Amino acid sequence: MAETMKTHGAGTLRAADVGTEVTLAGWVGRRRDHGGVVFVDLRDASGIVQVVLNPDDAPASEQELSSLRMEYCISISGLVHLRPDDMANPELPTGEVEVVANTMTVLSPSETLPFQIDDRIEVDEARRLQYRYLDLRRPSMTENLRARSKVIRAMRNVMDDLGFMEVETPTLIASTPEGARDMLVPSRLRKGNFYALPQSPQLFKQLLMIGGVERYYQVARCYRDEDLRADRQLEFTQLDFEGSFWGQEDVLATLEAISTRVTKDLRGIDVDQPFPRLTWHQAMERYGTDKPDIRFDMQITDLSDVFAETGFKAFSGVLASGGSIRGINAGALGLSRSGLDGLSARAQELGAKGLVWMVTEDDGGFRSPVAKFLSETELEEISTASAAEPGDVVLIVADETQTVLEVLGQIRLEVGQPDGHDELAYLFVVDFPVFERNEDGDFVALHHPFTAPVDVREMSEDPGHAISKAYDLVLNGSELGSGSVRIHDPAVQAKVFETLGISDEDAERRFGWFLEALRYGTPPHAGFAIGIDRLVAILQNAPNIREVIPFPKTQTGADPLTGSPSRVDDDQLRELGVEVRPAVMAEWAVDEAAGD
Numbered sequence: 146m147a148e149t150m151k152t153h154g155a156g157t158l159r160a161a162d163v164g165t166e167v168t169l170a171g172w173v174g175r176r177r178d179h180g181g182v183v184f185v186d187l188r189d190a191s192g193i194v195q196v197v198l199n200p201d202d203a204p205a206s207e208q209e210l211s212s213l214r215m216e217y218c219i220s221i222s223g224l225v226h227l228r229p230d231d232m233a234n235p236e237l238p239t240g241e242v243e244v245v246a247n248t249m250t251v252l253s254p255s256e257t258l259p260f261q262i263d264d265r266i267e268v269d270e271a272r273r274l275q276y277r278y279l280d281l282r283r284p285s286m287t288e289n290l291r292a293r294s295k296v297i298r299a300m301r302n303v304m305d306d307l308g309f310m311e312v313e314t315p316t317l318i319a320s321t322p323e324g325a326r327d328m329l330v331p332s333r334l335r336k337g338n339f340y341a342l343p344q345s346p347q348l349f350k351q352l353l354m355i356g357g358v359e360r361y362y363q364v365a366r367c368y369r370d371e372d373l374r375a376d377r378q379l380e381f382t383q384l385d386f387e388g389s390f391w392g393q394e395d396v397l398a399t400l401e402a403i404s405t406r407v408t409k410d411l412r413g414i415d416v417d418q419p420f421p422r423l424t425w426h427q428a429m430e431r432y433g434t435d436k437p438d439i440r441f442d443m444q445i446t447d448l449s450d451v452f453a454e455t456g457f458k459a460f461s462g463v464l465a466s467g468g469s470i471r472g473i474n475a476g477a478l479g480l481s482r483s484g485l486d487g488l489s490a491r492a493q494e495l496g497a498k499g500l501v502w503m504v505t506e507d508d509g510g511f512r513s514p515v516a517k518f519l520s521e522t523e524l525e526e527i528s529t530a531s532a533a534e535p536g537d538v539v540l541i542v543a544d545e546t547q548t549v550l551e552v553l554g555q556i557r558l559e560v561g562q563p564d565g566h567d568e569l570a571y572l573f574v575v576d577f578p579v580f581e582r583n584e585d586g587d588f589v590a591l592h593h594p595f596t597a598p599v600d601v602r603e604m605s606e607d608p609g610h611a612i613s614k615a616y617d618l619v620l621n622g623s624e625l626g627s628g629s630v631r632i633h634d635p636a637v638q639a640k641v642f643e644t645l646g647i648s649d650e651d652a653e654r655r656f657g658w659f660l661e662a663l664r665y666g667t668p669p670h671a672g673f674a675i676g677i678d679r680l681v682a683i684l685q686n687a688p689n690i691r692e693v694i695p696f697p698k699t700q701t702g703a704d705p706l707t708g709s710p711s712r713v714d715d716d717q718l719r720e721l722g723v724e725v726r727p728a729v730m731a732e733w734a735v736d737e738a739a740g741d
């Protein structure tokens with residue numbers, strides 16, 4: 146489509162365009178003055194090209210040329226020239242050419258910038274977020290936004306090809322029990338009542354299945370009022386989908402179709418299918434986590450049998466009290482004695498009583514502070530069980546089994562996980578437990594309470610060990626998303642609520658509308674949600690999800706650009722029937738003063 150203000154994108158010009166008259170518009174990136182001739186890197190959304198502003202060609206008055214500053218928004222017309230060979234810039238896609246301008250107009254001047262717009266210059270993140278609109282002008286950020294758009298487009302294309310229908314669901318809804326804290330919105334029309342923002346479209350997509358929409362998807366914004374530890378945001382985006390007359394295999398096949406297309410479109414990589422699978426139990430036993438990074442092996446080995454008769458008290462004591470002894474072969478770490486002791490300290494920090502390191506010597510024996518306490522047979526068996534080659538370091542933890550697995554799982558990542566995401570390893574984890582226990586020892590749903598158990602009787606008799614039809618998609622050690630086959634039988638749904646300690650009356654009051662819907666011929670259905678922010682961040686090799694979110698919040702949930710969350714006028718509160726207690730205001734003021 147012909148545009149009115151430019152003929153070409155700055156970043157699109159190539160040697161084939163030499164001799165073409167072009168009109169470009171964009172921002173002044175770098176600017177260099179060579180004896181009156183001004184060279185400008187002109188940047189627009191398509192990239193950068195060098196523009197030559199020579200006073201001899203009179204593109205503008207000398208005064209205008211000399212007053213050009215960084216990030217002025219300008220328009221130029223001129224002829225595309227080939228740069229002399231020695232002046233070409235192989236780092237720029239447009240590096241073979243330059244545009245010699247015959248007109249230049251300043252469309253909009255810029256004040257002095259709060260920071261330089263240059264990918265090579267590190268800027269404090271709070272400042273970047275405060276001026277996100279400038280930060281987005283940096284080529285790497287433009288690239289991240291483009292990648293995000295590409296990923297979402299690829300997802301929509303796949304869903305469309307597979308016959309899914311995009312349906313929007315509301316964002317002012319009733320609170321639902323999905324495991325996180327709800328974000329609440331006070332109602333003005335019904336004072337004292339609140340909407341919740343959706344933690345996900347979970348119940349609405351299930352209603353759509355009951356409503357006869359057999360294939361649903363949505364690029365959905367979700368809200369969870371969680372502490373922003375790790376790499377999370379209060380609001381985030383999912384590709385949410387659901388299918389009727391579907392079981393687990395239908396969902397996993399759809400996930401493979403989406404992930405392979407997205408990976409191909411963004412990274413040009415063909416991912417092998419089917420994706421590998423582990424049961425939740427296997428993942429925990431071998432990798433100490435439900436989201437293993439399988440780009441590297443280093444699996445956890447159970448060494449408890451090796452030490453069944455051991456005279457080494459630290460180990461025999463653990464076994465006697467029902468714990469276990471497990472290890473990983475961490476390979477040739479090349480660590481000094483203090484480096485190895487550092488790993489023991491790290492294991493303690495992570496909650497284990499300690500960690501034993503053993504370095505394999507050339508003759509197959511071990512150098513280790515505990516070697517003298519172990520028998521020849523024990524040493525040989527450790528070596529065989531962990532397939533230790535000379536130089537390899539075997540790391541052993543003895544403790545309660547859950548601690549052993551968690552600590553070795555974390556140490557495994559710290560010593561083995563590759564930097565960046567050059568290689569991409571997708572994995573399905575299946576057969577999750579239905580429930581886990583919270584800190585108070587009560588059962589809570591491991592996925593969410595609408596997930597079908599494999600065996601209802603088993604779930605009733607032994608909830609702690611019951612397996613569900615829930616599955617996760619994992620990429621390079623990050624959980625990309627979760628899903629499950631849903632309960633479509635109201636009696637089973639009631640049973641799950643009961644196990645969760647939600648009384649019949651409570652269930653009726655909170656989700657009576659949903660339990661009733663289940664009673665009108667609900668089709669068997671299943672679905673999933675992929676976290677788009679995380680997927681794009683990994684595919685873009687970005688250090689965190691904020692880099693691929695146009696306007697993210699800080700780690701404390703604030704937006705330094707617009708100042709949210711912020712106070713509102715008393716009038717607004719009065720209309721809503723909401724009052725903020727003075728004590729809360731005082732606390733808030735203290736936080737604000739502390740710069741939070």
Ligand code: ASP
Pocket residue numbers: 344345346347386627628629672673674
């Ligand atoms: N609603 C779930 C979630 O957001 C995903 C699903 O079960 O489809 O994690």
